[in-house]
Amino acid sequence: MEKVDVIIVGAGVVGLAVAEAVSRLHPDKEVVLLEKWEKFGQETSGRNSEVIHGGMYYPTGSLKARLCVEGNKLLYEYCAKHKVAHQKIGKIIITRNAEEEKAVQGIFEQGQKMAFRG
Numbered sequence: 199m200e201k202v203d204v205i206i207v208g209a210g211v212v213g214l215a216v217a218e219a220v221s222r223l224h225p226d227k228e229v230v231l232l233e234k235w236e237k238f239g240q241e242t243s244g245r246n247s248e249v250i251h252g253g254m255y256y257p258t259g260s261l262k263a264r265l266c267v268e269g270n271k272l273l274y275e276y277c278a279k280h281k282v283a284h285q286k287i288g289k290i291i292i293t294r295n296a297e298e299e300k301a302v303q304g305i306f307e308q309g310q311k312m313a314f315r316g
């Protein structure tokens with residue numbers, strides 16, 4: 199294995215997804231995924247809360263917001279297609295005072311803009 203076509207460093211969710219996509223799109227290429235631990239998903243990806251985010255916390259139109267909304271839709275489609283157990287339970291954001299209520303109103307408006315832009 200002195201020479202390979204593609205090397206991806208890090209077998210977290212991003213590295214695994216990139217490796218899958220490159221292998222699928224370029225089946226003729228030799229793809230190597232390097233990970234410093236013995237197994238995949240041993241760092242951040244193994245500690246995540248498993249929430250499929252809606253994107254309402256990010257500024258409207260930002261790359262992060264657009265990718266989050268698009269990823270949300272794709273992830274639900276992926277789960278349905280591959281029978282990955284999941285629940286769409288919505289989100290409750292609770293406020294403790296008037297100041298937080300104002301902030302939540304902003305998040306609510308942000309979320310509505312995201313929903314309309316898709």
Ligand SMILES: Cc1cc2nc3c(=O)[nH]c(=O)nc-3n(C[C@H](O)[C@H](O)[C@H](O)COP(=O)(O)OP(=O)(O)OC[C@H]3O[C@@H](n4cnc5c(N)ncnc54)[C@H](O)[C@@H]3O)c2cc1C
Nearest residue numbers: 208209210211212213232233234241242243246247248249
């Ligand atoms: C507490 C917490 C909760 C979260 N909850 C959610 C959630 O509910 N929903 C959500 O969408 N997102 C959530 N996130 C964010 C999400 O988990 C991360 O954005 C995502 O896991 C990042 O994946 P990654 O592949 O970029 O990084 P990582 O999972 O950190 O993967 C990087 C990999 O690279 C390896 N690596 C690093 N350097 C080298 C090297 N030199 N050689 C070889 N290997 C190397 C590491 O060992 C690691 O396995 C959460 C994050 C945290 C911290």
